[in-house]
Amino acid sequence: MGRKRLQESADGRPTVHTVAARAGVSIASASRVLNGVGGSPETIRKVRAAAAEVGYVPNAIARSLQSQRTGLVALAVEDIGNPVYVAMMRAIEAVVASSGRQLVVHATGGRIDNETTLLRRLANRYVDGMIISPIRVTDDHLGALVGSPVPVVVIGQLGADAPVDNVRTDSRRGVALAVDHLLATGRRRIGFVNGPLDTVPGAARDAGFRAALARHGIHLDEELVEVGDFQYAAGRAAAVRLLARASPDALVCANDLIAVGALHALLAARRRVPEDVALVGMDDTELAQMMFPQLSSVSLGSAERGRRAAELLLQRIADPTLPPRREQVPPSLAVRASSGATLPAARPSADPLDGPTAPTPTHPSSEGVTA
Amino acid sequence: MGRKRLQESADGRPTVHTVAARAGVSIASASRVLNGVGGSPETIRKVRAAAAEVGYVPNAIARSLQSQRTGLVALAVEDIGNPVYVAMMRAIEAVVASSGRQLVVHATGGRIDNETTLLRRLANRYVDGMIISPIRVTDDHLGALVGSPVPVVVIGQLGADAPVDNVRTDSRRGVALAVDHLLATGRRRIGFVNGPLDTVPGAARDAGFRAALARHGIHLDEELVEVGDFQYAAGRAAAVRLLARASPDALVCANDLIAVGALHALLAARRRVPEDVALVGMDDTELAQMMFPQLSSVSLGSAERGRRAAELLLQRIADPTLPPRREQVPPSLAVRASSGATLPAARPSADPLDGPTAPTPTHPSSEGVTA
DNA sequence: AGACTCGCCGGAAACGTTTACAGCGATCGG
DNA sequence: CCGATCGCTGTAAACGTTTCCGGCGAGTCT
DSSP states (O other), X not given: OOOOTTTBXXXXXXOHHHHHHHHTSOHHHHHXXXXXXXXXXXXXHHHHHHHHHHTOOOOHHHHHHHHTOOSEEEEEESOTTSXXXXXXXXXXXXXXXXXXXXXXXXXXXXXXXXXXXXXXXXXXXXXXXXXXOOSSOOHHHHHHHHTOSSOEEEESOOOTTOOSEEEEEOHHHHHHHHHHHHHHTTOOSXXXXXXXXXXXXXXXXXXXXXXXXXXXXXXXXXXXXXXXXXXXXXXXXXXXXXXXXXXXXXXXXXXXXXXXXXXXXHHHTTOOTTTTOEEEEESOOHHHHHSSSOOEEEEOOHHHHHHHHHHHHHHHHHOTTSXXXXXXXXXXXXXXXXXXXXXXOOOOOOOTTSOTTOSOOOTTOOOOBXX | OOOOXXXXXXXXXXXXXXXXXXXXXXXXXHHHHHTTSOOOHHHHHHHHHHHHHHTOOOOHHHHHHHHTOOSEEEEEESOTTSHHHHHHHHHHHHHHHHTTOEEEEEEOXXXXXXXXXXXXXXGGOOSSEEEEOOSSOOHHHHHHHHTOSSOEEEESOOOTTOOSEEEEEOHHHHHHHHHHHHHHTTOOSXXXXXXXXXXXXXXXXXXXXXXXXXXXXXXXXXXXXXXXXSSHHHHHHHHHHHHHXXXXXXXXXXXXXXXXXXXXXXXXXXXXXTTTOEEEEESOOHHHHHSSSOOEEEXXXXXXXXXXXXXXXXXXXXXXXXXXXEEEEOOEEEOOGGGTOSSXXXXXXXXXXXXXXXXXXXXXXXXXXXX
16 A cells, blocks of 8 residues: 555655656656656657646745745735735735745734844745845844845845845935925924834934924924834824823824824814814825825835835846845825815815815825925 | 865855764764754764854755645735734734744735635645635635645635635624614614625625614615725725715624725715714724724624634644534624714713723723624 | 767756664663 | 663665756758
């Protein structure tokens, strides 16, 4: 009852040997036919028939071992639930899939050790490359990055000299877009709900906010700044704290999740949006359009960044000798109902579908004002 | 300058041969030490030192080829952006990661051909198992499922006789929970915004809605039923159509995304929620709690289903001879502000954070009323 | 007609790991 | 003091595939 040696795999499934034996040819010929390279018409016929009869499917692992490539690409982000990463993931998945590869997703929870072990584990060659969007960057990171045996593309800010493929945006300028817009529409006491300052985006957005106010010669009242983390619940709590001690007429949030939390806090505190307080989020995720009123949001081009990162990665996999490249996606501002009104103006009853005074009725509107 | 044969891998990275040679032992001894099984103290010391010096990392592919397991688990869902799948994915990721494995994610877009090719491709053994949540089930599916050479667990409704591990919920009863609740709070003209009827969940929810009304002896006005797909935009459009021709005092939505779309449509049409129209979604995703007012929603235990599916899969990977099992997660109803008021009652000013008349202030409240 | 090319074929060597097996010295018990 | 036991080691086979290379028959060119 024992399987014939060298004929079928351990679990009884057919191998290339099975097919070859059944077709009466060598495994070399069988392999060639199955890969569509070479073979006489007669051989091709016999091998195809044999393969079909036994239901042969090549073993991807053995193939990988031989070809030194797995057809897998990894993506490591902090939280696969954050809509901004969902958008990135969608874009990446699309280009990765179009190259016949598949995506392995890791949720790092933003923990440094997780990320570095992930990077080090790359050395075991289980994937052909990796896209990582680290939220904190340490020297350890950098070391693991440059020493990585497989291509890595980083989405996000990185030291200027790091010899690593990198696609980034300018979130400082993104925050400035929001501030400019709010000032232009008559807001004066602009609050800021940020994520942790020890993260790369948190620090950049804080700097951007302060710089933008300074550029307009406006003194920043520290009471108007609050910090939580990049989640909904924390954003809501932070906004509650801020509202308890200050009365902003506008709120910039470092994140759409935070912005949604802030919207909750505002509505619960009986402030009208946008009449009493204008609200601007960041990342311009689908969430922004799902809220009521729809949220203005600074687009940091997450889908675009994902797409470009994936393309960079595929190119580097194809040719590892490429010099490190850096791409930049400019931010833009999508103005929607949550910051649309400078005062309770008469509503133009244009589109019955949109919120009070919403100027942009189109659905996936990316018609942002690029400063 | 050519690399020494059998010493390092094609790209110059150390192999077990490198380590063995450097330590002056055989590759068998090196391998044993590196796997922590056997070896004299002296050998262990030498091998460890050699491995550290050359920075040896074992090649996962070669290991997989030998051990016949990859340490990867696949998850195939329709849309990785839908928060219900995000919740599932999180839960699955947690248990999969705790077993030292990693998750490969596929977005099928709900297209049948995609799903079946995915299932057939399992035969190439690139993953140790797969969790799939098909939205439509054909005979082709079933064929590929039962014939699959690697374990597959299905999340969702499946033919009663299919010999496949399966975790499901009872969405018909879920819809009934919503209808009962709305009737109990005095609603009489209950509308229903559903997804496509040719999908498994769409059909089940339609049947559940009709059965629930019939059970209460209520005639269903077909004007109160509308169909779109399971996305936000389509849900919104469907709700707009429905509101244009009928005046429900409550709306059940097959999905939280649809419910959010319906909320938009309602607010834009100047219907107050819940005073004029009560709103209940399904899936009880994070989105439901992010809306204002917070949405009542029928929990179908998506995280729980994901968790259980992952456990089933891991068990079957460990022991493939297990008989097929089926688990059922009961639905429950989370009542929140969007259906909380039967009439504009006086607000208990309990928690300043919550919406008008919100009865459940706790955050990730899963305190649903299980009927 | 003979040397050459050319297409096809099969044997065998890789890819990098784990592991069955056998050998071998040292220890232990009688 | 000698045979059995035990722990350690190295050789080699396996996992399933692709591919290099030499051989061979049939044509082609001179």
